[in-house]
Amino acid sequence: MSTEARASTFPAADWDGGVLPYHVGHRKLGMWLFIISDSLTFSALLMGYAYLRASNNWPTPFPFSPSIIFSSVMTFCLLSSSLTMVFGVSASSRGNRAAARKWILATILLGLTFVVLHLFEWKHLIDEGLRPFFLPKHWVEVFTTADGTPPSPLFGATFFAITGLHMFHVLTGALYLAVVAARVKKLKHEDVEISGLYWHFVDLVWMFVFPLIYIMSVDVGGVTKLASG
Amino acid sequence: MSAYPEAHFAGSNRLFSTIWIFLLLLTGVEIFLGYKPMPIHFMLTILLGLSVIKAALIVAYFMHLKFERLSLILTLVPALVICICLFFVFFPDSFRSSGLRYKIKEPPPVTKSDKE
Numbered sequence: 001m002s003t004e005a006r007a008s009t010f011p012a013a014d015w016d017g018g019v020l021p022y023h024v025g026h027r028k029l030g031m032w033l034f035i036i037s038d039s040l041t042f043s044a045l046l047m048g049y050a051y052l053r054a055s056n057n058w059p060t061p062f063p064f065s066p067s068i069i070f071s072s073v074m075t076f077c078l079l080s081s082s083l084t085m086v087f088g089v090s091a092s093s094r095g096n097r098a099a100a101r102k103w104i105l106a107t108i109l110l111g112l113t114f115v116v117l118h119l120f121e122w123k124h125l126i127d128e129g130l131r132p133f134f135l136p137k138h139w140v141e142v143f144t145t146a147d148g149t150p151p152s153p154l155f156g157a158t159f160f161a162i163t164g165l166h167m168f169h170v171l172t173g174a175l176y177l178a179v180v181a182a183r184v185k186k187l188k189h190e191d192v193e194i195s196g197l198y199w200h201f202v203d204l205v206w207m208f209v210f211p212l213i214y215i216m217s218v219d220v221g222g223v224t225k226l227a228s229g
Numbered sequence: 230m231s232a233y234p235e236a237h238f239a240g241s242n243r244l245f246s247t248i249w250i251f252l253l254l255l256t257g258v259e260i261f262l263g264y265k266p267m268p269i270h271f272m273l274t275i276l277l278g279l280s281v282i283k284a285a286l287i288v289a290y291f292m293h294l295k296f297e298r299l300s301l302i303l304t305l306v307p308a309l310v311i312c313i314c315l316f317f318v319f320f321p322d323s324f325r326s327s328g329l330r331y332k333i334k335e336p337p338p339v340t341k342s343d344k345e
Contacts, residue, residue, distance in 0.1 A: 022301040047316040054323035083249040093238035129340035137339040153337040211276040215263040
């Protein structure tokens with residue numbers, strides 16, 4: 001039997017071309033690849049943060065109110081926005097585009113609530129005196145160790161860089177979803193699903209930023225508040 | 230075969246709501262642990278473990294990866310995990326550089342607080 005004759009009897013395999021080996025369209029696969037690359041960006045930033053934290057005297061300045069309360073409510077908003085987004089994608093798959101638009105608009109609203117709360121949190125820290133390479137004076141007094149090692153002034157740089165990049169992703173996602181909501185009746189279901197993938201990724205990143213940046217920096221005894229008077 | 234797969238989105242709203250409640254509960258546990266006195270390495274391990282569980286739930290159910298083809302999962306997940314693990318190669322150096330650093334006794338630059 002010749003090779004050609006045998007080859008013609010094989011059924012079309014996933015990798016022979018002309019079919020979708022992953023059973024997803026090229027745009028969805030593209031979004032997955034973007035998410036993988038963006039995950040590596042955030043991983044590198046968080047690893048850099050962990051490196052600096054381990055090699056320095058790192059301040060733990062976040063009081064329960066307002067920092068932890070705000071960041072917890074922000075987490076609730078993002079998690080809830082993921083739920084509304086998945087409801088929107090589910091409605092879109094059933095062909096109910098009006099319901100999909102309603103859920104996507106709810107997602108945008110929750111995302112913007114997250115951004116507003118985050119900006120309030122930033123303002124509070126900036127008012128206290130935190131800058132990318134400077135610490136508030138009372139933080140330095142409180143967090144200088146017994147052997148005289150002062151806290152690292154890089155706290156602000158890592159905080160503003162990581163949370164700022166994440167906030168930029170949330171804002172971009174809200175804009176993206178606004179376009180999808182406006183054109184939802186013209187778009188394919190897969191396009192709605194792709195926008196959902198991006199939004200869930202933004203939520204996923206916060207699941208690492210919240211414990212590593214906020215929970216690991218809780219001011220348990222409220223010493224910074226006492227020092228600031 | 231059509232150029233695009235037909236619309237399919239497995240999972241019910243009830244299932245997604247259950248996952249959401251579970252994610253909120255895990256977040257509550259994280260906040261609770263933040264106020265429990267324990268060694269920082271121990272706390273870091275627990276918090277990262279909880280974060281990985283939360284991320285896995287989001288990817289599997291909300292991002293629908295659990296319902297995709299195994300070939301897609303095997304293409305995306307192991308490569309990402311290996312790359313992130315490779316970042317950890319640098320991490321032990323942080324302890325070394327901490328020990329080598331010249332001990333600065335001068336206070337770092339500060340900003341003036343409004344409350345001064």
